[in-house]
Amino acid sequence: xxxxxxxxxxxxxxxxxxxxxxxxxxxxxxxxxxxxxxxxxxxxxxxxxxxxxxxxxxxxxxxxxxxxxxxxxxxxxxxxxxxxxxxxxxxxxxxxxxxxxxxxxxxxxxxxxxxxxxxxxxxxxxxxxxxxxxxxxxxxxxxxxxxxxxxxxxxxxxxxxxxxxxxxxxxxxxxxxxxxxxxxxxxxxxxxxxxxxxxxxxxxxxxxxxxxxxxxxxxxxxxxxxxxxxxxxxxxxxxxxxxxxxxxxxxxxxxxxxxxxxxxxxxxxxxxxxxxxxxxxxxxxxxxxxxxxxxxxxxxxxxxxxxxxxxxxxxxxxxxxxxxxxxxxxxxxxxxxxxxxxxxxxxxxxxxxxxxxxxxxxxxxxxxxxxxxxxxxxxxxxxxxxxxxxxxxxxxxxxxxxxxxxxxxxxxxxxxxxxxxxxxxxxxxxxxxxxxxxxxxxxxxxxxxxxx
Amino acid sequence: xxxxxxxxxxxxxxxxxxxxxxxxxxxxxxxxxxxxxxxxxxxxxxxxxxxxxxxxxxxxxxxxxxxxxxxxxxxxxxxxxxxxxxxxxxxxxxxxxxxxxxxxxxxxxxxxxxxxxxxxxxxxxxxxxxxxxxxxxxxxxxxxxxxxxxxxxxxxxxxxxxxxxxxxxxxxxxxxxxxxxxxxxxxxxxxxxxxxxxxxxxxxxxxxxxxxxxxxxxxxxxxxxxxxxxxxxxxxxxxxxxxxxxxxxxxxxxxxxxxxxxxxxxxxxxxxxxxxxxxxxxxxxxxxxxxxxxxxxxxxxxxxxxxxxxxxxxxxxxxxxxxxxxxxxxxxxxxxxxxxxxxxxxxxxxxxxxxxxxxxxxxxxxxxxxxxxxxxxxxxxxxxxxxxxxxxxxxxxxxxxxxxxxxxxxxxxxxxxxxxxxxxxxxxxxxxxxxxxxxxxxxxxxxxxxxx
Numbered sequence: 017x018x019x020x021x022x023x024x025x026x027x028x029x030x031x032x033x034x035x036x037x038x039x040x041x042x043x044x045x046x047x048x049x050x051x052x053x054x055x056x057x058x059x060x061x062x063x064x065x066x067x068x069x070x071x072x073x074x075x076x077x078x079x080x081x082x083x084x085x086x087x088x089x090x091x092x093x094x095x096x097x098x099x100x101x102x103x104x105x106x107x108x109x110x111x112x113x114x115x116x117x118x119x120x121x122x123x124x125x126x127x128x129x130x131x132x133x134x135x136x137x138x139x140x141x142x143x144x145x146x147x148x149x150x151x152x153x154x155x156x157x158x159x160x161x162x163x164x165x166x167x168x169x170x171x172x173x174x175x176x177x178x179x180x181x182x183x184x185x186x187x188x189x190x191x192x193x194x195x196x197x198x199x200x201x202x203x204x205x206x207x208x209x210x211x212x213x214x215x216x217x218x219x220x221x222x223x224x225x226x227x228x229x230x231x232x233x234x235x236x237x238x239x240x241x242x243x244x245x246x247x248x249x250x251x252x253x254x255x256x257x258x259x260x261x262x263x264x265x266x267x268x269x270x271x272x273x274x275x276x277x278x279x280x281x282x283x284x285x286x287x288x289x290x291x292x293x294x295x296x297x298x299x300x301x302x303x304x305x306x307x308x309x310x311x312x313x314x315x316x317x318x319x320x321x322x323x324x325x326x327x328x329x330x331x332x333x334x335x336x337x338x339x340x341x342x343x344x345x346x347x348x349x350x351x352x353x354x355x356x357x358x359x360x361x362x363x364x365x366x367x368x369x370x371x372x373x374x375x376x377x378x379x380x381x382x383x384x385x386x387x388x389x390x391x392x393x394x395x396x397x398x399x400x401x402x403x404x405x406x407x408x409x410x411x412x413x414x415x416x417x418x419x420x421x422x423x424x425x426x427x428x429x430x431x432x433x434x435x436x437x438x439x440x441x442x443x444x445x446x447x448x449x450x451x452x453x454x455x456x457x458x459x460x461x462x463x464x465x466x467x468x
Numbered sequence: 469x470x471x472x473x474x475x476x477x478x479x480x481x482x483x484x485x486x487x488x489x490x491x492x493x494x495x496x497x498x499x500x501x502x503x504x505x506x507x508x509x510x511x512x513x514x515x516x517x518x519x520x521x522x523x524x525x526x527x528x529x530x531x532x533x534x535x536x537x538x539x540x541x542x543x544x545x546x547x548x549x550x551x552x553x554x555x556x557x558x559x560x561x562x563x564x565x566x567x568x569x570x571x572x573x574x575x576x577x578x579x580x581x582x583x584x585x586x587x588x589x590x591x592x593x594x595x596x597x598x599x600x601x602x603x604x605x606x607x608x609x610x611x612x613x614x615x616x617x618x619x620x621x622x623x624x625x626x627x628x629x630x631x632x633x634x635x636x637x638x639x640x641x642x643x644x645x646x647x648x649x650x651x652x653x654x655x656x657x658x659x660x661x662x663x664x665x666x667x668x669x670x671x672x673x674x675x676x677x678x679x680x681x682x683x684x685x686x687x688x689x690x691x692x693x694x695x696x697x698x699x700x701x702x703x704x705x706x707x708x709x710x711x712x713x714x715x716x717x718x719x720x721x722x723x724x725x726x727x728x729x730x731x732x733x734x735x736x737x738x739x740x741x742x743x744x745x746x747x748x749x750x751x752x753x754x755x756x757x758x759x760x761x762x763x764x765x766x767x768x769x770x771x772x773x774x775x776x777x778x779x780x781x782x783x784x785x786x787x788x789x790x791x792x793x794x795x796x797x798x799x800x801x802x803x804x805x806x807x808x809x810x811x812x813x814x815x816x817x818x819x820x821x822x823x824x825x826x827x828x829x830x831x832x833x834x835x836x837x838x839x840x841x842x843x844x845x846x847x848x849x850x851x852x853x854x855x856x857x858x859x860x861x862x863x864x865x866x867x868x869x870x871x872x873x874x875x876x877x878x879x880x881x882x883x884x885x886x887x888x889x890x891x892x893x894x895x896x897x898x899x900x901x902x903x904x905x906x907x908x909x910x911x912x913x914x915x916x917x918x919x920x
Contacts (some may be wrong), residue, residue, distance in 0.1 A: 033708040043630055142902055182663045189641050189658070189699075206641075206658065211634045228891050242724065245717035247641075247699065263888075264716050265697035268723075272694065275727055276811055282734070283807025283895065284800055294824060297829060301836045311800050312841055318792035329788055336788040340903050341793055342772035347799075348763050348896040352756045355735025359728055360744035368746060377749060384753045389764055396768075405736045425570035443735065443895055 017057050025055070029062050035113035036067045038105060045074045046121055052084045061089070069098035070107065073146060074119060080248065081124035096130050107329025108146050110467045120148035125198045129228075132260070144231075147230075148423060154237035155230030158251040159186035159259030163219050164194045165203055172214035178206060182241050190248035193222045198257040200225045200250050227252045230259050235274045238267035241362065258322030278362060281437060282355070284311065284444035285465040314448045318343075321452055327457040331468050334401060338409055339455070346416040346454040347447035349385060353378050353424030358438050361428055376427050386414035408462045415461065416454045422452060477507070481514050488519045493849040496599045497526045500588030512539070512547075521550035522559065526571060533576035548582050551825055552595050558805050562797040572600035577650050577709030580682075584612035584712065599682075607682030607687035607720060608702040609889045611638035616646045617670050619653055624666035630658065639715045642700035646673045650709040652677045652702050682711050687726045690719035691816065730814060734807070734888060736763065736896035759896065766900045770795075770907055777911040783920050784888060786853060791907070798868040800901035801837060805830050805876030806898050810890050813880055820885040825883055834873025838866035860917050862912045871909065 035043040048056065048071060056075065060068045060083060063177040072095060075083060084092060098104060111119065121130070128147055132140050140156075141207040149155025163181035178188045191209070193202040202222030212221050227250040229239035241262055243250040249267070250261040280287040284307040288295050295303075322329065329336055357374060368376065390413040398406030405414060423444050430437035462468070480499060487495040498871040500523060500570065508527065512520045512535060524547060527535060533771040536544060540761060563571065576581070580599055584592055592608075601607025615633035617626040630640045643661070654674030664673055679702040680689035693701040694712055699721070732739040736759040740747050747755075774781065781788055809826060812818040818826060842865035850858030876898050880890035915920075 175537045182659060207634060242720045268694045283803050284809055285804045291817035297832050300833045305837055308837060314798050315793040315796045320790050322789040324734045330785050333782050337771050338727055340795055341767040343768045344903055345764050348760055351588040351735050351896055356737055359731045365743035378748050380753045385757060385760060446801055451796055458673055
């Protein structure tokens with residue numbers, strides 16, 4: 017190390033501490049880029065604890081690992097507690113999400129779980145921001161308390177690890193097997209461990225692992241855990257290194273919450289925060305009024321459409337009689353399609369890229385339903401009113417059902433593709449949309465057939 | 469035993485075997501009523517295996533237990549296999565459900581799990597009929613393979629039991645603790661067992677048990693298991709004796725199935741049997757057409773209502789313009805209430821007996837929403853049309869929202885009270901119902917204000 021460099025370092029450290037204080041994280045990132053590990057260790061050792069945590073967090077993943085390993089164990093644990101510090105967390109939390117993705121590389125798997133370990137749930141959520149896991153990702157919900165083993169260890173050695181982990185691990189019933197690089201090579205169940213003779217090596221006992229990335233949507237990871245019937249699902253970073261574990265009871269809680277939200281949104285209601293009977297009337301009103309207003313404003317379109325056709329309506333008042341029936345049937349057909357496709361999406365049976373297949377299917381289903389209802393409508397309306405009226409009703413039903421099923425089926429997928437909760441394009445939303453379309457179809461067909 | 473009785477017995481046995489062959493189970497039940505245990509054992513020993521199974525199953529619980537215990541072990545296991553026989557099962561399956569409840573007492577807990585043990589899932593369902601558990605009850609879904617322990621046993625003795633049960637038990641992670649009468653006195657987790665020293669008695673380790681009755685609805689038991697975050701829930705008979713166990717993975721499967729069903733029904737669709745993309749178009753049509761027809765027939769009511777008010781409509785055509793907006797808003801308000809209450813019911817937050825509280829809340833919520841929307845409707849419609857039209861729109865919105873929220877909130881509870889799936893009174897159903905009511909309200913108000 018030359019005197020020159022030392023001067024440079026002193027200057028750099030001064031600048032860095034100023035930049036951290038003025039929350040200029042981009043500046044810090046720029047200043048530490050391209051330095052060697054030993055330089056960075058040197059910088060780290062000469063900053064205050066909080067400053068050190070900030071600098072460390074701005075390192076690229078590989079470099080962060082090297083710096084961390086180069087620190088003395090006492091300094092390592094100081095660093096971990098500084099990273100958990102609420103000032104540091106709030107500094108990163110205040111970053112624009114896009115900046116955060118850009119500035120914060122994944123933390124090495126050697127550090128990430130240590131950061132979360134022992135924190136109560138509330139604080140874990142905050143610290144997950146420091147880890148850089150996106151909102152609603154499983155990285156924010158996983159537990160960092162697990163027992164692991166190694167393929168070369170024996171069953172009895174692993175049982176000893178289980179015994180040691182009994183009082184703090186989230187679960188001891190599913191044990192991830194890690195290779196030398198902390199990558200998940202398999203899982204072994206406590207049951208299989210107990211059934212095996214003590215000398216059996218884990219490599220023979222372990223089964224192929226299922227796992228989810230920490231950045232996966234929490235709902236998807238929870239559904240994977242539940243669908244596979246697993247008691248716990250290992251959570252890994254982008255290099256398949258273990259960073260946490262999701263247990264089935266947490267997965268069930270996540271799914272239940274999501275299902276309550278989906279069901280609420282489909283009904284055009286904001287999800288309630290507490291049980292129905294203990295929610296104040298005011299909050300119930302608030303959970304519904306916004307959507308109701310949006311939908312009512314949307315429905316003014318129907319008034320405008322009817323105004324356009326007011327002359328037709330004046331000439332043949334009988335047309336007005338069928339308006340609720342026709343748009344109601346359209347709404348129902350649209351809701352049926354939307355309900356089926358939304359659920360299929362939630363269960364992972366359908367994906368955004370299936371949109372053309374869904375379109376093709378819903379056109380056919382809607383057309384079939386339309387033919388059935390249309391024939392019936394024609395047969396019933398003709399004797400009561402007249403042949404032209406019957407024909408108008410029948411053809412409108414065919415067209416409306418086809419359009420409604422198609423819109424209802426495609427809308428949730430389109431929402432999903434642009435990363436909007438498909439349930440937001442709720443049944444009431446689709447009804448309102450289909451109402452307007454249905455009225456236009458109705459009057460266009462009526463004018464053509466009745467020659468007005 | 470007198471000669472008389474022996475003659476009587478020979479006759480009785482002859483009659484019984486005739487009655488079993490002619491499937492007259494009520495006759496058999498009448499004939500064996502009031503006999504002593506030793507007489508019954510005598511009867512049992514002289515019948516064919518299948519006949520013996522039928523007679524045994526028709527005994528009252530306590531007597532069944534005494535007879536079972538009086539039989540030689542070889543005969544006991546013959547009896548168990550005969551009870552599993554598909555001929556015997558189909559005999560009981562063919563009984564009218566009411567007769568079945570009346571004729572089949574609960575089987576003793578000493579027999580019930582033996583009957584189910586080792587059966588594949590499909591056959592278990594059939595045999596559950598013999599056990600008398602009602603359709604959709606958890607008794608038909610639970611597993612009879614469990615490891616149990618006793619309060620006086622030590623941790624190491626229990627661990628030995630766990631080791632012995634490793635290859636057949638459904639779970640070894642939750643171990644029910646049974647007292648001398650097979651009643652569930654507590655549960656102990658494998659984790660706590662491993663953490664304890666070997667001599668600790670189970671009575672010190674076990675925690676208060678949660679359990680469900682075998683006759684409980686499968687969904688309710690599954691929800692209890694999931695909500696309590698349990699890995700397994702013991703299932704008991706009416707005397708708290710263990711008859712089976714429900715593991716969390718099965719509970720999750722039950723809940724997911726129920727949620728798919730609920731979501732489908734709320735959209736007015738029959739649940740699909742397979743993933744959406746692999747369901748043939750014909751089945752998709754079939755899953756929707758029935759409800760669509762029912763709703764369309766229901767919607768003809770709106771045509772009739774409009775016919776009644778045709779003169780009013782002719783006099784003031786402008787009234788027709790608002791029909792879709794008004795009934796649409798009513799439908800949305802009704803759906804919102806129905807969605808919220810249906811979900812609260814599914815989560816157990818609301819019960820049937822809360823119907824009056826729900827009614828009171830929904831009247832207030834609906835009225836508040838109606839006031840907001842009505843004021844807005846009045847303010848917007850008056851300048852564009854006229855004061856009387858604005859007033860009509862405003863007041864109709866107040867009335868329609870109040871009525872719709874009330875109907876939407878109360879309907880699912882009413883359905884639940886009469887044991888109909890609340891989701892069947894689906895959102896489309898409520899929309900159609902509210903459409904008709906809304907139209908009547910609209911025209912009555914219009915006639916009063918416009919003096920026509």
